[in-house]
Amino acid sequence: MKRTASAMAFVLVSCLALAEAPQAKLQGTYQRIKVHGKSLEGNLEGDSPDRDLSVYLPPSYEKDRNRRYPVVYLLHGYTDSDDRWFGLIKHFINTPVAVDKAYVAGAKEMIIVMPNAYTAFQGSMYSNSVTTGDWEAFIVHDLVTYVDGHYRTLPVAASRGLAGHSMGGYGTVRIGMKYPGVFSSLYALSPCCMAPRTDGNGLAKAEATKTFDDLTQADFGTKAAWASAAVWSPNPRNPPFFADLPVKNGELLPAVLAKWAANAPLAMVDQYIPNLRTYKAIALDAGDMDEPIATTVRSLAQTLKAYGIANTAEIYSGNHVNHVMDRVEQKMMPFFSEHLAGGKGTK
Numbered sequence: 117m118k119r120t121a122s123a124m125a126f127v128l129v130s131c132l133a134l135a136e137a138p139q140a141k142l143q144g145t146y147q148r149i150k151v152h153g154k155s156l157e158g159n160l161e162g163d164s165p166d167r168d169l170s171v172y173l174p175p176s177y178e179k180d181r182n183r184r185y186p187v188v189y190l191l192h193g194y195t196d197s198d199d200r201w202f203g204l205i206k207h208f209i210n211t212p213v214a215v216d217k218a219y220v221a222g223a224k225e226m227i228i229v230m231p232n233a234y235t236a237f238q239g240s241m242y243s244n245s246v247t248t249g250d251w252e253a254f255i256v257h258d259l260v261t262y263v264d265g266h267y268r269t270l271p272v273a274a275s276r277g278l279a280g281h282s283m284g285g286y287g288t289v290r291i292g293m294k295y296p297g298v299f300s301s302l303y304a305l306s307p308c309c310m311a312p313r314t315d316g317n318g319l320a321k322a323e324a325t326k327t328f329d330d331l332t333q334a335d336f337g338t339k340a341a342w343a344s345a346a347v348w349s350p351n352p353r354n355p356p357f358f359a360d361l362p363v364k365n366g367e368l369l370p371a372v373l374a375k376w377a378a379n380a381p382l383a384m385v386d387q388y389i390p391n392l393r394t395y396k397a398i399a400l401d402a403g404d405m406d407e408p409i410a411t412t413v414r415s416l417a418q419t420l421k422a423y424g425i426a427n428t429a430e431i432y433s434g435n436h437v438n439h440v441m442d443r444v445e446q447k448m449m450p451f452f453s454e455h456l457a458g459g460k461g462t463k
Contacts, residue, residue, distance in 0.1 A: 142212050142213075142216060143174075143175040143216045143219060144172050144173050144174050144175050144177070144212060144215065144216065144219075145172070145173040145177060145178060146170070146171070146172050146173075146202060146203075146212055147170075147171045147172075147173065148168060148169065148170050148171070148198070148199070148202070148204075149168075149169050149171065150166050150167065150168060150169065151166070151167050151169045151231070151258070151259065151262050152165055152166050152167075152258075153165045153166070153167055153249070153254040153258045153259070154258055155249060155250040155251070155252075155253035155254040155257065155258050156249035156250065156251070156254055156258075157249070158249075159245075159246070159247065159248050159249035160246055160247045160248075160350075160352060160358040161235065161236040161237065161247055161248055161346065161357075161358065162236065163235045163236055163248070163249065165249065167231050167232050167233075167254075168197075168198055168199070168231070168232035169198070169229065169230070169231050169232070169259075169262075170198040170199070170201070170202040170211075170229070170230045170231075170232075171227065171228070171229050171263075171267070172202070172211065172212050172215060172227070172228040172229075173227055173267070174219070174225030174226060174227065175219065175225065176225055177225075177227075177268070181268075183268065184268045184269060184270045184458065185225060185226050185227045185267075185268060185269060185270060185275075185458065186224070186226040186227070186269075186270055186275040186276065186277070186452070186456040186457065186458045187226060187227045187228075187229060187263060187267075187269050187270075187275065187276050187277070188226055188227070188228050188229070188276075188277040188278075188279055188448075188452050188456075189229050189230075189255065189259065189260070189276065189277070189278050189279070189299070190211070190228055190229065190230045190279050190280060190284070191230070191231075191233065191242060191255075191278075191279070191280030191281070191283070191284030191285075191287045191288060192230060192232075192233065192280070192281065192282075192283070192284050193239075193280075193281045193282030193283045193284050193285075193308070194238065194239035194241075194282060194283040194308070194340060194343065195234075195238045195239060195336070195339070196234070196239075196281075196282075196283075196284075197232050197233075197234040198230040198231065198232040199232070201230055202230065208437040208438070208440060208441065209437075209440050209441040209444065210441065211228060211230070211444065213441075214441050214442075214444040214445040214449075215228055215444070215445070215449060217445045218444075218445045218446070218449035218450065218453075221445075221446075221450075222453075223449040223450060223453045224452075224453040224456070224458075226277075226452060226453075226456065227263070227267055227269060229259070229263055231254070231255070231259055233251065233283075233284075233287075235248055235343075235346075236328065237331070237339070237342055237343035237346045237357075238339055238343060239283050239340075239343050240283075240343075240347065241283060241286065241287065241309070241343060241344065241347040241348070242255060242280075242283070242284070242286070242287025242290060242291060243287075243290065243347035243348065243379065244347075245346060245347040245348070245350040246350050246352055246358075247346045247347070247350040247351075247352075247357075247358040247359055248346050248347050248350075251287075251347075252290075252291055252294065252295070255278075255287070255291055256291060256295045256298045260276070260298060270457065270458040272457070273297055273298055273299060273300045274300045274396075274456070274457040274458075275300070275456050275457045275458045276298065276299045276300060276456070277299055277300070277301045277302070277303065277452045277455070277456050278291060278292060278298075278299040278301075278302050278303075279302070279303040279304070279305065279448055279452075280304060280305065280307070281305040281306055281440055282305075282306050282307070282308045282436065283308055283309070284305075284307075285304035285305050285306055285307025285308065285400075286304075286307045286308050286309045286310065286381065288302050288303065288304045288307065289302070289304050289307055289310070289381045289416070290379075290381060290384075292391075292392070292395065292398075293381065293384060293385065293388035293391055293392060294388065294391070295391075296391040296392075296394040296395070297394065299395075300395060300396045300397075300455070300456065300457075301395060301396050301397040301398070301399075301451070301452060301455040301456060302395060302397070302398045302399070303398075303399045303400075303447075303448050303451050303452070304399070304400045304401075304413075305401055305402075305440060305443055305444075305448065306401065306402045306403065306406055306409050306413075306436055306440070307381075307400065307402075307409065307412070307413065308409060309344070309379075309380065309381075310380060310381045310382050310409070310412035310413070310415070310416060311380055311382050311383075311408065311412050311415070312376070312377035312380040312382065312383045313362070313373060313376050313377060313380070314373075314377075315368065315373075316361075316362050316363035316368045316369075316373065318337060318341075319341055319361055319362065319363045320363075320366065321334065321335065321337070321338045322334075322337075322338045322341035322342055322345075322361055323361055323363055323364070323365075323366070325338055325342065326356075327356060328356065328357075331357075341361065342357055342359065342361075344376060345357065345359035345360060345361050345362075346358070346359045347379075348375050348376045348378075348379045349361075349362070349372045349375045349376060360372050362376060381416060382412060382415055382416060382419070385416065385419055385420075386419075389423050389425070392420065392423075392425050393423075393425060396455050397426075397427075397428075397451065397454075397455040398420065398425070398426070398427040398428070399427065399428040399429070399430075399447075399448075399451050400413045400416060400417055400427065400428070400429040400430075401413065401429065401430045401431070401432060401443060401447065402431055402432075403431070403432055403433065403434030403435045403436060403438070403439065404431050404432065404433055404434065405433075405434060405435040406434070406435050406436045409436070410431050413429055413431065414429065414431065416429075417429030428451075430447070
């Protein structure tokens with residue numbers, strides 16, 4: 117791999133920061149670099165198309181230079197970022213630690229990749245919008261092309277997995293449905309935003325938010341409403357957010373609400389059944405205290421089953437975040453170890 121001196125210094129600083137984190141004596145090698153996303157250029161919210169990327173290379177990567185590896189593309193949730201997931205900031209998960217524990221338990225070695233999808237609206241929803249940029253194309257084209265071109269991957273769909281938590285789980289389902297042939301296996305952890313919204317209740321605070329300074333101080337629901345609007349109902353003629361809410365002056369706007377509903381996986385799924393049939397494996401999970409997400413996970417699993425598409429759906433004892441690190445270690449990593457081609461013993 118070729119890197120500039122500044123990029124190498126950035127990787128070194130990141131690795132040192134991670135090494136200082138609790139319980140972070142790593143088996144693998146952590147790198148944090150920048151990747152240019154052509155698909156994100158010109159977005160109206162002004163986010164940089166140069167995105168941070170966390171990469172966790174398996175223990176044998178530096179020693180066995182003739183070996184190639186499967187890759188898991190892991191998507192973080194709303195208001196989250198890759199630095200939190202990879203131990204640079206204390207969080208509910210430390211991905212390298214979870215992955216190392218999975219290796220000790222016998223998981224195949226693989227490359228783990230997470231792009232930073234934190235935006236001006238604090239999350240991209242991994243969707244396509246003139247306001248936020250085309251995050252779908254960034255994941256399936258820009259990112260995959262970069263990783264295959266700069267790391268020793270097995271550059272075929274059979275050796276690529278897509279996974280994510282919360283907003284990232286939504287992105288996993290959305291991208292998986294729309295872009296067959298890039299990944300072969302999907303794992304959605306506590307996927308949010310699955311069911312269509314049916315009303316404008318709770319959007320009064322969002323409508324009262326007029327500037328990005330206001331948005332920074334807003335509650336989670338208000339921020340999430342504008343993030344959803346930015347990707348599902350963009351409007352280049354409506355600054356400063358360049359988006360429309362499903363309400364105006366307290367009145368419901370059915371046309372805008374329909375745009376949001378059209379982006380809900382439970383509304384979209386019937387259109388993409390042929391695509392979903394192409395996957396080798398699909399898994400979903402959620403904590404039993406994580407409603408309405410647990411209910412929507414059950415609904416998607418039942419829909420897939422009705423179409424004859426095999427999937428695994430597990431509702432476990434927990435909330436939205438308290439067992440996610442365990443799930444990555446004990447469920448996600450074994451899932452991809454079983455279903456991705458290549459890995460241990462593959463040259």
